[in-house]
Amino acid sequence: MAKITLKNLRHSYYPDPKGPQDFALKEVDLDWQDGGAYALLGPSGCGKSTLLNIISGLLVPSEGQILFDGQDVTTLPPDQRNIAQVFQFPVIYDTMTVRENLAFPLKNRGVDPAIIEKRVAEIAEMLEVTDMLDRKAAGLSPDNKQKISMGRGLVRDDVNVVMFDEPLTVIDPHLKWKLRTKLKELHQRVSHTMIYVTHDQTEALTFADQVVVMQLGEVVQIGTPEELFERPAHTFVGHFIGSPGMNVLPAEVKDGQALFAGRAVALEGPINAGASGQLEIGIRPEFVRLADTGIPATVTRVADVGRHTVVEATVGTHKVAAIQNGPAPQKGDEVHLHFTPEHTRLYADGWIATTPAQKESAA
Amino acid sequence: MKTENQKAWFFVAPVLILVAFNAIIPMMTVVNYSVQETFGDNLFFWEGLTWFEQILRSERFHAALGRQFFFTAMILLIEIPLGIAIALSMPRKGFWVPVCLVLMALPMLIPWNVVGAMWNIFALPDIGLLGYFLNHVLGINYDMTQDPVAAWVTIITMDVWHWTSLVVLLSYAGLVSIPDAYYQAAKIDGASNWSVFRFIQLPKMKSVLTIAILLRFMDSFNIYTEPFVLTGGGPGNSTTLLSIDLVKIALGQFDLGPAAAMSLIYFAITLFVSWLFYTLMTKDDLN
Numbered sequence: 001m002a003k004i005t006l007k008n009l010r011h012s013y014y015p016d017p018k019g020p021q022d023f024a025l026k027e028v029d030l031d032w033q034d035g036g037a038y039a040l041l042g043p044s045g046c047g048k049s050t051l052l053n054i055i056s057g058l059l060v061p062s063e064g065q066i067l068f069d070g071q072d073v074t075t076l077p078p079d080q081r082n083i084a085q086v087f088q089f090p091v092i093y094d095t096m097t098v099r100e101n102l103a104f105p106l107k108n109r110g111v112d113p114a115i116i117e118k119r120v121a122e123i124a125e126m127l128e129v130t131d132m133l134d135r136k137a138a139g140l141s142p143d144n145k146q147k148i149s150m151g152r153g154l155v156r157d158d159v160n161v162v163m164f165d166e167p168l169t170v171i172d173p174h175l176k177w178k179l180r181t182k183l184k185e186l187h188q189r190v191s192h193t194m195i196y197v198t199h200d201q202t203e204a205l206t207f208a209d210q211v212v213v214m215q216l217g218e219v220v221q222i223g224t225p226e227e228l229f230e231r232p233a234h235t236f237v238g239h240f241i242g243s244p245g246m247n248v249l250p251a252e253v254k255d256g257q258a259l260f261a262g263r264a265v266a267l268e269g270p271i272n273a274g275a276s277g278q279l280e281i282g283i284r285p286e287f288v289r290l291a292d293t294g295i296p297a298t299v300t301r302v303a304d305v306g307r308h309t310v311v312e313a314t315v316g317t318h319k320v321a322a323i324q325n326g327p328a329p330q331k332g333d334e335v336h337l338h339f340t341p342e343h344t345r346l347y348a349d350g351w352i353a354t355t356p357a358q359k360e361s362a363a
Numbered sequence: 364m365k366t367e368n369q370k371a372w373f374f375v376a377p378v379l380i381l382v383a384f385n386a387i388i389p390m391m392t393v394v395n396y397s398v399q400e401t402f403g404d405n406l407f408f409w410e411g412l413t414w415f416e417q418i419l420r421s422e423r424f425h426a427a428l429g430r431q432f433f434f435t436a437m438i439l440l441i442e443i444p445l446g447i448a449i450a451l452s453m454p455r456k457g458f459w460v461p462v463c464l465v466l467m468a469l470p471m472l473i474p475w476n477v478v479g480a481m482w483n484i485f486a487l488p489d490i491g492l493l494g495y496f497l498n499h500v501l502g503i504n505y506d507m508t509q510d511p512v513a514a515w516v517t518i519i520t521m522d523v524w525h526w527t528s529l530v531v532l533l534s535y536a537g538l539v540s541i542p543d544a545y546y547q548a549a550k551i552d553g554a555s556n557w558s559v560f561r562f563i564q565l566p567k568m569k570s571v572l573t574i575a576i577l578l579r580f581m582d583s584f585n586i587y588t589e590p591f592v593l594t595g596g597g598p599g600n601s602t603t604l605l606s607i608d609l610v611k612i613a614l615g616q617f618d619l620g621p622a623a624a625m626s627l628i629y630f631a632i633t634l635f636v637s638w639l640f641y642t643l644m645t646k647d648d649l650n
Contacts, residue, residue, distance in 0.1 A: 058547050079553040091548040093562045104562075108553035152552060 002069040002160040004032040004055065004193065009064035011050055017062065024050045025061070026217040032161070032195065037187045039208035040197045043240065047217040048197050052163055055195070057081045068160050084153030085163045089170055090145035094138040098129060101137045102151045109156075123155045126186060143175045150183070154190060161193040168203060180206055201241050205229075213237050229284075231356075235347045238282050244310060244321045247288065251281040251346060258346050261315045263295055266341035268356045275346065275353035282352075283344045285310065288322035290329065291338035299333045313337065396623035414624035424625065426600070427608040428632075431584060434604055437519050438526075438583040443576060445523070446530025451564070453531070455539055464535075467528045479592025482521040486593075507594065511601035514594050518602055521589060526579065533575040537568035573644045577637055584633055605629055 011025040020026055025047045032038055040048045053059040055066060057078035065074050073081050084105075093101050102120045111119075124130045127147045132140065137148055146167060153162045164183075168176045184207055187194050196207050204211050205225040213221045213228065213236070221233040232238035238246030252259045253275070258267055260281050267281075290311065297313035297320060309328040313320050313335060320337060329335055345354045397414055399407040418424050453463050473481070488494040488506045497505040507513040541563060549559045587606040590596070596603035596611070603611070609629065613622035 056547075056551065058550070078547070078550045083551065085548070085551050087544040087548060089542060089544060091542075091544050094566045095562060104554070105552040108555070108558070149548070152548075 002193070003034045004030075004161060005065075005067040005070070006030040006032075006051075006055075007065040007067065009051075009054065009061050009066070011047075011054060011059065011061045011063075023062075024217055025054070028064070028219055030212065030219065030222075032193060034193055035191045036193055037184070037207060037209045038193075038195045039204035039211045040195060040214060041199070041201060041204040041211050041240075042214035043199055046214045048199075048214050049165060050217075051214070052085075052165055052195065052197050055161065056083050056085050056163055082156075082158060082160045083163065084156060084159045084161075085165065086146075086150050086153045086167045088166045090142060090149045092137040092140070092145050092148050094136075096137055097134050098124075098137050098140070098148055099133040101148050102133075102155050105152055105156055119155050119157065123151045126154075126189065127151050127182070143171050143179060146171060146179070147182075150186075154186065154192070157190075159192055161195060164194065164196045166198050166200075167196075168198075168200075176203075183207060201243075205241070213240065215240075230343075231345070231352070232282065233352050235280060235282055235350050238284065242284060242286075244285055246282050246284045247320050248347070249281045249283075249315075249318055249320065251279045253279055253346070261295060261318065265295075265339055265344060267344050267346055267354050268342050269354050270357070271346055272348075272353045272355060275348040277349035279353075280347045280350075281339075281344060282347050283339045285321040285323045287340040287343035288320060289338045289340065290322060290324060290335045292336060294336040294338040297335055297337050299329050299331055299335055302328050302331055304328070393623045393626055396619050397627055398620075400620050410620060414620045415628065418621055418625045418628060423608070427603055427605050430601075430603065431605040434519070434586070435580060435583045438522055439576065439579060441519070441523050442527045442530050442579055443572070446527050446575065447534050447568070447572075449527070449531045450534035450538055451560070453535055464532070467531050467535075469528075470525050471528050473525070475588035476592050478521065478525050479589040482517065482524075482589075483593050486517050507598075509598055511598055514598060514602050518590050518593060521593060522583065522586070525589070526582065529578065530575045533571040534568050537571040538564060541567045569644070573641065576644070577640055580640060581633060581637060584636070 006028050009025060009028040009030075010023055012023045014022045017023055028051065040051065042048050050059065054061045057073070057076055057080075060075055065072055067073070068081065078085075093104065096104070099120060102123055103116045106116045106119060120133075121130075124133055127150065129144065129147055129151070132144065137145065140148065150164075150167065153159070168179060171179060180203060183194075183196075187207075196204065198204050205228075209224065210222060211225055211228055212219055213234075215234075215236045221228060221237045223233075228237055228241050232241070232246060235246070235248045239248060249260050251265070253271060256271060258265050258271065258279075258281060265281055295315055297315045299311060299313050300319070301312040303310045303312075309324045311322045311324050311328060313322065315337070322337065342356070345352055347353055398410055398412070400410050401407050449467075453467075454460055470478075485491045485493045486505075486507050488498050488508075494505060494507075497503045504510075505513050507517045545563050545567075546559065549563060554562070585606060586604060587610070590602055590604055591607055591610075594602045596607045606629075609622060609625055612618050612625065
């Protein structure tokens with residue numbers, strides 16, 4: 001087990017990158033603490049698999065360093081890095097039994113047979129596959145195959161990190177939840193560092209203590225699921241996490257006051273000095289209320305999703321989503337929108353540009 | 364209640380008619396010949412199983428069958444491992460892939476009798492490129508028209524040249540269908556190159572290899588044109604394979620009865636061995 005440090009990492013799939021647009025990974029600096037449960041979240045093509053393959057050693061980065069406990073492993077091949085990886089599609093050795101599959105990584109490293117047997121038994125117990133140990137792995141269902149793939153990653157107790165590359169893609173929805181819970185439980189039991197790559201926010205938020213959100217080859221925010229939800233550092237995070245995502249509305253600033261559709265909007269705190277470029281107001285639908293006063297809007301769509309109602313209203317030409325718990329308005333109704341100030345922020349060129357006001361301690 | 368009707372037969376009928384005309388009826392003609400004696404003029408005399416008995420007891424048949432099995436065994440032993448080895452060393456990505464594939468496919472595009480004629484000229488000791496080179500440059504005494512060993516070496520080399528590509532292309536198709544994740548997982552699991560071959564590549568190639576072995580068995584066991592054009596079965600009878608012998612009996616000696624009996628026995632052997640191969644190679648899949 002080790003602390004993993006990524007230093008000034010850049011990677012391009014072109015042999016001779018011309019500019020930033022040629023880089024799949026632009027300047028990543030990250031520390032992964034020993035024993036943490038991390039999720040790497042981002043849309044397809046954001047560079048998360050590239051980053052993962054660089055950590056595992058399947059790719060050598062164009063620039064930068066990877067340190068395991070301060071030791072440079074940038075050019076070491078995967079088998080010498082002591083890492084484990086679980087892939088998107090289950091990888092099992094068809095001709096072997098489940099037991100042989102689980103023992104394979106240990107056997108290749110010349111581990112004592114008695115220890116192998118003990119480790120395999122333990123892992124099989126954890127994954128609840130003990131009763132199929134002597135079956136041919138080829139005949140298993142996809143979720144059991146994926147369990148075996150995970151098992152091969154977890155069976156070594158000396159791994160620095162276990163990485164999961166969208167491991168639940170091929171699993172049935174009702175088993176997804178089960179395996180995810182299992183994984184969380186396993187993390188608590190084996191306390192390896194785990195990195196879980198996904199484009200599914202639910203998976204990321206349920207598995208991880210810390211979520212790293214990536215977009216276009218850059219890390220845009222690192223935080224607990226709560227932090228990402230409560231205070232997105234970038235409009236992308238706000239929009240990507242949450243269902244529906246954060247409302248991002250064009251804004252103007254006049255005399256330190258943010259304006260949307262010509263009306264003043266109260267923010268969480270003062271606007272940072274020097275905020276310029278493309279200015280936007282970000283507010284989550286959860287914190288938009290339909291009120292008697294506020295910004296006038298027309299309801300254009302009402303969707304009842306069970307627990308609550310998602311109301312879509314337009315202000316001028318801009319759509320604003322609001323989550324409503326009580327009685328819902330009708331389509332075509334004229335309403336007023338109220339933005340809860342402590343959850344309303346200004347973003348400049350995508351990045352957050354307000355500082356929260358000091359809260360009163362007695363609140 | 365389950366309603367049943369017989370309409371399905373109409374859908375099967377075209378295939379049945381086709382198979383009847385191109386397989387069953389011609390074969391029944393052979394069966395007809397195999398139990399009778401004929402002297403022309405459409406006069407037939409019932410002979411029962413006499414021809415079968417004669418063939419099965421014939422030393423000439425035993426010798427030809429022995430040569431046939433030896434030939435096929437050599438072909439499989441050389442072409443299958445060689446084909447796999449070539450497929451493994453072919454590039455799987457990039458510019459050279461189509462180049463390699465086309466080069467591999469070339470020998471298979473040449474007609475059988477042309478292959479035979481090509482190798483015949485190629486191997487002639489005085490004017491052929493190969494024959495001349497072996498005799499006059501390397502100083503090896505090589506003459507496939509005189510020496511049975513040389514004739515065998517030439518026949519087998521010719522078949523390897525002509526048909527190894529088939530094994531290569533089938534194996535290659537099996538190899539490229541393996542997702543990268545398997546190789547990556549094996550790297551992370553610390554597997555050696557041999558383990559990667561043994562536990563990933565070979566199992567993933569198994570179904571195509573089954574087809575390759577079956578095709579190469581049937582094809583080499585029934586081979587006629589190439590060795591006939593190359594050596595004509597000689598020198599002496601040393602390269603007279605089953606099909607060559609069969610044609611000699613049927614068209615050379617015009618012994619239609621024994622020839623018909625022999626072709627049925629020949630067919631039965633091919634069918635049985637193919638069935639055996641297939642059953643053995645797919646046995647595990649059924650469990």
